[in-house]
Ligand SMILES: O=C(O)CCC(=O)C(=O)O
């Protein structure tokens with residue numbers, strides 16, 4: 001009978017409508033995705049055309065060099081992701097395939113697809129996790145042992161400090177002084193060093209004009225042919241390894257290699273009042289565009305093996321600025337909210353350890369990415385060994401992980 005037959009077909013129109021809506025929705029999403037991909041393709045084509053017209057001129061512009069690298073790394077990740085989205089929602093596909101198998105357990109395509117979908121989901125999750133870790137610059141163990149909120153908060157502070165958006169409290173900046181350093185060595189009575197306080201407790205100071213242009217050129221010339229990718233101490237093994245969170249090239253120069261290098265060491269001893277007998281060699285570092293060193297401590301944590309073989313922990317850091325940086329490249333202290341922008345010929349100095357010898361976690365710092373230009377620094381890490389008679393110690397036990405209030409109250413007697 002015609003009538004009954006039509007009544008049974010009628011509900012199919014609902015399915016028909018749903019298919020129209022779903023297809024419509026799918027096509028719209030695909031069109032949007034293709035539009036974004038086409039936009040990227042056109043940009044790639046345009047930039048490539050411009051680059052081929054005059055390659056040295058194109059790559060000589062740091063913005064072009066930087067965006068080329070960016071297009072081939074982070075942008076490509078994004079493109080890959082949006083192409084993958086085009087192949088469907090893998091999690092939903094897995095769910096539907098499982099439902100199909102419940103009805104039709106022997107369906108050969110469905111059975112074959114399940115492991116394939118599971119593999120794709122697992123791979124995507126590993127990639128996401130790796131990307132998250134890359135952002136923090138921490139390794140697995142540290143990431144697991146610290147709440148994510150601490151690291152993401154630090155990241156925000158780090159980025160804001162790099163942009164120069166955070167100022168130290170006015171109560172602190174009012175107390176900061178510039179002076180001539182004449183103590184520590186008779187030589188300084190003749191040629192005092194200009195000292196600028198940047199922060200009080202922990203004390204961070206900048207010594208101005210402590211390297212001459214000629215000395216800088218000499219050190220750079222020695223370093224250039226010997227540069228290697230910079231490394232860090234692996235917290236577990238103490239071995240030196242490359243790390244994604246430290247991007248630069250570096251080299252170590254010995255005092256014996258050149259009069260300039262040994263003169264620099266002597267000068268550090270003069271203006272810090274500390275012995276260089278146990279100090280590390282002079283490390284020279286060059287950061288290109290995008291080069292950086294994410295937040296870290298210069299001292300070894302208790303659980304680390306870094307300085308087991310050398311004379312104690314890194315009591316102090318002297319960081320010489322051997323260039324200005326056109327844009328970016330500040331040294332920032334994430335616990336203090338302090339940015340130090342490189343000034344050529346100057347050196348920034350701070351103590352990494354409390355008087356008790358415990359690591360001072362307020363000294364956590366980072367080198368911001370260079371946006372334009374190139375950044376040259378060199379540093380001298382001074383160790384505890386041999387400082388016993390030069391630096392008064394303190395029996396007060398200051399635990400490494402106890403965060404003292406910052407800014408810390410400044411005692412009257414010590415200032
Ligand atoms: O380059 C800088 O500004 C800081 C470098 C640094 O923190 C380091 O090498 O340990």
Ligand SMILES: [Fe+2]
Pocket residue numbers: 296297298365
């Ligand atoms: Fe450092």
